[in-house]
Amino acid sequence: MTGTDPMISLSNVEKRYGAFQVLKGVSLEVARGEKVVVCGPSGSGKSTMIRCINRLERHEAGRITVDGIELTDDPKQIEAIRRDVGMVFQQFNLFPHLTVLQNLTLAPVKVRGMKERDARDLAMQLLETVRIPEQADKYPGQLSGGQQQRVAIARALAMKPKAMLFDEPTSALDPEMIKEVLDAMVALAGQGMTMIVVTHEMGFARQVADKIVFMDQGQIVEEATPTDFFSKPKSERAQLFLSNILGH
Amino acid sequence: MKAIAWARANLFNGVWNTILTLVAGYLIARGAWMAIDWGLIHAAWSAPDGRACRAITNDEGACWAFIEQWYRFILFGRFPPGEQWRALIVVILFIGMVVVSCDRRLWRSAWPITAIWVVGLIVSFILMHGGVLGLPVVTTDLWNGLPLTLFLSVIALAGAFPLAILLALGRRSDYPIIRALSVGYIELVRGVPIISILFMASVMLPLFLPAGVNIDNLIRALVGLMLFYAAALAEVIRGGLQAIPTGQYEAADVLGLSFGQKTRLVVLPQALSITIPPLVNTFIAAFKDTTLVTIVGLFDLLTTASNSITDPQWRGFYVEAYVFVAAIYFVFCFSMSRYSRSLERSTER
Ligand SMILES: Nc1ncnc2c1ncn2[C@@H]1O[C@H](COP(=O)(O)OP(=O)(O)OP(=O)(O)O)[C@@H](O)[C@H]1O
Ligand SMILES: [Mg+2]
Numbered sequence: 001m002t003g004t005d006p007m008i009s010l011s012n013v014e015k016r017y018g019a020f021q022v023l024k025g026v027s028l029e030v031a032r033g034e035k036v037v038v039c040g041p042s043g044s045g046k047s048t049m050i051r052c053i054n055r056l057e058r059h060e061a062g063r064i065t066v067d068g069i070e071l072t073d074d075p076k077q078i079e080a081i082r083r084d085v086g087m088v089f090q091q092f093n094l095f096p097h098l099t100v101l102q103n104l105t106l107a108p109v110k111v112r113g114m115k116e117r118d119a120r121d122l123a124m125q126l127l128e129t130v131r132i133p134e135q136a137d138k139y140p141g142q143l144s145g146g147q148q149q150r151v152a153i154a155r156a157l158a159m160k161p162k163a164m165l166f167d168e169p170t171s172a173l174d175p176e177m178i179k180e181v182l183d184a185m186v187a188l189a190g191q192g193m194t195m196i197v198v199t200h201e202m203g204f205a206r207q208v209a210d211k212i213v214f215m216d217q218g219q220i221v222e223e224a225t226p227t228d229f230f231s232k233p234k235s236e237r238a239q240l241f242l243s244n245i246l247g248h
Numbered sequence: 249m250k251a252i253a254w255a256r257a258n259l260f261n262g263v264w265n266t267i268l269t270l271v272a273g274y275l276i277a278r279g280a281w282m283a284i285d286w287g288l289i290h291a292a293w294s295a296p297d298g299r300a301c302r303a304i305t306n307d308e309g310a311c312w313a314f315i316e317q318w319y320r321f322i323l324f325g326r327f328p329p330g331e332q333w334r335a336l337i338v339v340i341l342f343i344g345m346v347v348v349s350c351d352r353r354l355w356r357s358a359w360p361i362t363a364i365w366v367v368g369l370i371v372s373f374i375l376m377h378g379g380v381l382g383l384p385v386v387t388t389d390l391w392n393g394l395p396l397t398l399f400l401s402v403i404a405l406a407g408a409f410p411l412a413i414l415l416a417l418g419r420r421s422d423y424p425i426i427r428a429l430s431v432g433y434i435e436l437v438r439g440v441p442i443i444s445i446l447f448m449a450s451v452m453l454p455l456f457l458p459a460g461v462n463i464d465n466l467i468r469a470l471v472g473l474m475l476f477y478a479a480a481l482a483e484v485i486r487g488g489l490q491a492i493p494t495g496q497y498e499a500a501d502v503l504g505l506s507f508g509q510k511t512r513l514v515v516l517p518q519a520l521s522i523t524i525p526p527l528v529n530t531f532i533a534a535f536k537d538t539t540l541v542t543i544v545g546l547f548d549l550l551t552t553a554s555n556s557i558t559d560p561q562w563r564g565f566y567v568e569a570y571v572f573v574a575a576i577y578f579v580f581c582f583s584m585s586r587y588s589r590s591l592e593r594s595t596e597r
Contacts, residue, residue: 054502082504093499097517106513107503159503 005068007032007163007194008053008085013062015048022048024218025062030163030196035189037205037226038198040215041241046198049215050165053196054085067162083111086156090168092148094140100127100151101136104158112159119158126154130184146177150184163194170201200245206230214238286310287571298562314565315572318556322572325392325552331384334375335395341372342398350587352594365406372399388466392547394576396466400548401538404473405531411474412481417511419486430482437479443540446472450544469541477534484526488519521591528588532581549573 008030015023022045030036038046051057053064055071055078064071066081095103104123108114114122127133130150132143140148149169156164166185170178182204189195189208199205205212205226212229214222214237222229222238233239259269290309294316295301301311315322324332345368354360376395379385391399418430437445449472450465457463492515500510520527542551553573557566 056498056501079504079506082502085502087502089495089499091493091495093493093495095496095499095514095518097521107505110509110513111504111506155503 004031006030006065007034007067008196009063009065010049010053011063013049013052013059013064015045015052015057015059022218023052023059026215026218026220027062028213028220028223030194033192033194034210035193035195035208036197036211036213037209038196038213038215039200039202039205039241039245040221044215045218046215047167050087050167050196050198053165054082054087056087083159084162085165086159086161086163087165088149088152088156088167088169090172092140092145092152092172094148094152094155096140099137099139100132100143103140103151104155107155108158108160123154123158126157127151129187130154131180144177145173146180149173149177149181153181153184153188157188163196164188166195166197166199168198168200170199202230202246214241216241298565310568310571311565312568314562314568317562318559318569319572321393321556322549322553322569323393324395325547325555326390327386327392327395328384328390331378331386334378334383334386335391335393338372338375338395339398341368341375342395342402344368346402352591369403388464391466393552394549396541396546397535397538397549400466400470400473400541400546401535404470404477404538405534407474408477408481408534411478412485413516415478415482416485416489419482420489434479434482437476438483442473442476442537443543445476446540446544448472449475465544466546469544469546473534473538473541477530480530480534481527484523484530485519487526488523489515491522492518524588524591528584532584535580535584536577549576 006029008028010026010028013023013026014021026045026049028036028049038050040046048057052059053066053071058073059071067084069077069080069084071077071081094100095106098106101120101123104126105114105116105119108119108122109116124133124136127136130153132147132150135143135147135151140151143151153169169185170181173181178201182201185195185197185204186208195208197204197209209226212222212224212226213220214224214229214233214235216237221235222233224234229238230242233242260266286308287310290305292301292304292309292311292313295304295311295313298311298314301313305311320329320332324335327335345364348354348364349361374380375383376391376399377386377388415430415434418426419434421427421430446469449468453463453468496514496518497510500514505513539548539550541548547555550573553569554566556562557564557569
């Protein structure tokens with residue numbers, strides 16, 4: 001495998017719920033270390049697309065590969081890909097019956113076979129980087145939304161993933177907490193992590209994204225650098241979307 | 249001072265509340281007085297026989313002399329009197345094992361609890377049955393009273409619990425066959441009275457077994473109870489499983505946890521902790537339901553009590569006998585209920 005292979009690649013991915021086709025042939029390449037921001041109107045299939053990448057949804061046609069491994073029905077492949085791809089959800093989805101520290105050490109110990117001690121050291125280190133080491137022994141229910149989402153990011157990172165998926169990580173947060181989560185993501189981007197981020201935080205997109213992907217009705221309508229996307233969107237739908245979201 | 253302020257705020261705030269407080273207070277006081285009068289003041293504590301006892305109490309008080317004479321029979325039934333110390337040790341052992349298993353610190357790993365129970369059950373069986381170490385054999389038809397009640401309810405529930413977890417998981421499985429089997433089992437067993445399950449286990453099962461194969465009546469009842477309790481507990485646990493949001497499953501999936509790890513480490517701990525109150529409810533009901541084994545000829549605690557009052561010398565002291573047995577049941581059920589409260593409080597966060 002050479003360094004120029006894409007980290008994540010989708011080609012002609014299709015997915016339907018019953019008669020309704022959610023993804024109508026989506027193709028996307030994400031290089032190692034590349035940061036892709038995905039945006040688009042509600043119901044356009046953004047969540048479905050990134051959920052297909054780690055098999056929370058099964059795609060019905062097309063190919064998905066992660067770091068050279070093709071995602072098939074083979075549980076071994078699915079397992080291998082899930083180990084390499086971290087995910088952060090809109091609703092945090094922390095384990096409420098475990099402490100913050102236990103949330104972070106569970107998978108490294110059980111899935112990666114890491115020693116309890118090493119997992120704990122790694123977890124504390126990650127909590128430092130998301131700036132909440134003092135919350136290690138609390139339960140998720142005792143934290144604010146912003147803190148919970150930072151724990152969720154740290155939990156995904158504890159598996160030492162090669163790529164991270166974010167599905168609207170700040171949409172469930174109160175406005176005053178959005179920044180602390182975005183800061184953690186900016187820091188992560190600075191370390192060279194491959195990231196696909198579904199978000200409507202256009203400031204974050206401008207600052208971090210190498211590429212912006214605009215989706216509508218199950219298709220990628222536009223792929224552009226942030227500068228191009230914000231200054232001269234090609235498609236009418238993207239123009240409309242931008243004028244709605246930027247409020248003018 | 250504080251008590252007066254509290255009473256004023258809660259019991260005597262307003263005309264109706266004051267009236268209600270006075271009426272309720274009168275009824276409680278009267279009931280308590282009648283109980284004390286009957287149970288203590290006019291009670292007879294020892295007497296050679298029933299007639300003499302009645303002469304003392306003048307039929308106005310409890311004849312505890314009856315319990316004094318018969319408590320060993322009520323507790324241990326026909327277990328040979330010289331060997332009853334063995335049954336007593338088993339009772340203490342069972343209570344001890346249950347109390348130890350209630351300690352949450354032991355739940356982190358399955359091994360300590362499993363070891364305690366395997367050893368405890370082997371020791372209990374040896375003590376009850378004998379035949380080794382110079383202990384005379386006591387056949388299972390003589391295992392009566394409290395040891396039988398504990399033996400049946402504790403083992404049946406302990407066996408039913410893991411089975412119930414499997415059934416509840418099976419009912420939500422992605423595999424249609426497993427789901428159909430679980431649903432079929434649960435609905436079938438739940439749709440039938442426990443008595444008919446016991447009858448089937450005790451009367452019909454031998455008809456299906458090859459000649460010469462004979463399963464002890466006690467084991468048959470035990471299995472019948474276990475199968476019944478499993479279906480009841482499975483439905484309670486299913487309620488807990490349903491309350492777990494899909495996000496929890498997805499979070500476990502994307503971290504790479506296997507199905508078993510996800511179930512054991514993420515789903516079940518949450519599902520079981522929110523079902524503690526209904527689980528304990530089911531446990532308490534099940535503990536009292538074991539008394540139904542009397543219909544397949546087993547002498548549980550309630551049966552020994554009702555047999556004790558047929559003795560010609562001591563006929564008809566049923567109130568005393570049932571109060572005695574009720575007190576024993578109450579101690580067990582109340583402890584379970586208190587334990588459930590403390591668990592609930594410690595899992596609240
Ligand atoms: N399990 C499902 N069954 C049926 N339809 C579904 C299911 N999940 C999603 N959909 C539909 O698929 C479409 C795309 O959904 P998706 O969640 O991917 O959109 P999205 O772009 O993430 O939207 P949002 O911005 O609202 O999160 C929507 O119309 C949605 O109603
Ligand atoms: Mg979405």
